[in-house]
Amino acid sequence: MIRARKPTSAKMYYRTWKAFFTWWESRGQTSLPYSLPKATARVCWLPKLPLPGGSNPPYKRPTALKKILLFLPYHGTLYTGGFSFIQHPILMFEVEVKNLYNNILSDKSSSVNLKIQVLKNLQTYLQEEDTRMQQADRDWKKLSKQEDLKEMGDISSGMSSSIMQLYLKQVLESFFHKQSSVRHFALNVIALTLNQGLIHPVQCVPYLIAMGTDPEPSMRNKSDQQLVEIDKKYTGFIHMKAVAGIKMSYQVQQAIISDAKRVVRGFRQEETTSALCSHLYSMIRGNRQHRRAFLISLLNLFDDAAKTEVNMLVYIADNLACFPYQTQEEPLFIMHHIDITLSVSGSNLLQSFRESMTKGDKTKKKPESEEDNSDSESEEEVVRARPRRTRRRAASESESDEEDDIDYVLNCLPVDAAPLIEFANASQGILLLLMLKQHLKNLCGFSDG
DSSP: OOOOOOOHHHHHHHHHHHHHHHHHHHTTOOOOOTHHHHHHHTTSOOOOOOOSSSSSOOOOHHHHHHHHHHHTTSHHHHHHHHHHHHHOGGGGGSHHHHHHHHHHHHOTTSOHHHHHHHHHHHHHHHHHHHHHHHHHHHHHHHHTTTOOHHHHHHHHHHHHHHHHHHHHHHHHHTTSOSOHHHHHHHHHHHHHHHHTTOSOGGGTHHHHHHHTTOSSHHHHHHHHHHHHHHHHHSTTHHHHTHHHHHHHHHHHHHHHHOOTTSOOOSEEESSSEEETTHHHHHHHTTSHHHHHHHHHHHHHTTSGGGOOOHHHHHHHHHHHHHSOOOSTHHHHHHHHHHHHHIIIIIHHHHHHHHHHSOOOOOOOOOOSSHHHHHHHHHHHHHHHHSOHHHHHHHHHHHHHHHHHOHHHHHHHOOSOOHHHHHHHHHHHHHHHHHHHHHHHHHHHTOOOO
C-alpha cells in the first residue's frame, strides 16, 4: 500500500511553527494561544501541533524567525503571520519583521494584495490594542484600589506608540498609490493612530490635506474630519502645514492619474466647480492673518526664484481660482499681490529679454544727392535743439514702436536660443498670474477702475 506523502510546503510549515513555539517558550514567555495554528489552517493545510516544551531541543532565534519570514511575503501566510504579531507585539520590533513590512509598503513593484494585507495587520493590531485599553480602563475603575492597572495600560500604550513610529512613514507614503483600496486602508491606520494619540499629529497634517482631494467622497470626509479634530486641539497646525499639504495633494493626484502626459487640474467638476483644496481654505479663511499668509505663500510659488514646475503652478492656479471666497476682500487681496509680483518679476523678465536681444542692423545706405545730405543735417540740428526730456521720450517711444514690430524683434533674436528658452520658461508663471487675475475680475465683476 502506497501512502501519500505530505507536501513539502506542509512539512516546512509544521517544522517552522514548531520551531517558533519552542523558541518562544525558551525565552521564558507565556505559551502562544492555539488561535495561531487555527488561523494558519484557514489558508493552508497544517496538522495539529504538539504542545510547546516537549522533548525537542529548543531552536535558536535566527533559525526559527528566519524560517517564518520565508513564508511571510506571501499573501496568505502574511495574513496568518499577522496574528502572532497582534498577540505578541514585541515581535514587530524585530529587524527582520520591520524590514519586511517597510519594504512591502515602500516598494512600488510589490503586490497590491501584500500592501493591503500589511496595512490590515497594522489596523487589526491597533483595533485590538484599543479594545485592550478600554477593557483595562474598565478593570482599573473596578480594582483601582487594589492594583495599578492604569500604569499597565500606559506601558501598553507606549509600546503601541513605538511600533507605529517604526511604520508611520511607510504607511503615510501609501497615500501615493493609484489603487483606492491601498489608500483606504492606509487612511484607516492613520485615523486609528491619531484617535489613540500614539503619534504627534503635526506629522500627518500634510498627508491628511492631500487625502482631502481624493476622488472618493468617503475618504475625503474621513480625512477632513481628522483635520477638524486636529484643528480643535492644536490651533495653528493646519495653517503651518497648509502649503506643504497642497504640494503633497498634487503628488497624490499625480499618483491617482498615473499618466505623465495628462495635466493635473486643481478643481472638481460636479454640480458646481469647486477647488480640490476647498475644505483646507474654508478652515483657514476664518483667521485673517493665517488666510493672508497662506495666500501670499501660494502666490510666491509663481516667482521664478521658487523654481516650481509649471504643472504644479497650473494646479495651484486652479485652486486659487475656485476657492470658496466669502467676501470681496479675499479676491481683491490676491489681485493686489498679483500686481506687485508683476511689477517686480515681470519687469525683471522683460529687462532680461531685452538684454538677450542683439541690436538690429539700423545702418542705411548713404544718399548720393547733396539735397538728401542737407536734409539729414537739418534733421540732426532739429533733434539737438530739442530739450533732453523730449529727446528721451521720443527715444523710448521709438524703442517701444520697434519692439512692437515683429520683423524688428525677429531680426534682433540671438543665434543661441538658450536665453530665450529660459525666458519662456520663467514667464509661464507670470502668464498664469495674469490669467488668474482676469478670471477673478470676471468672477467677481471687478473693473479696472
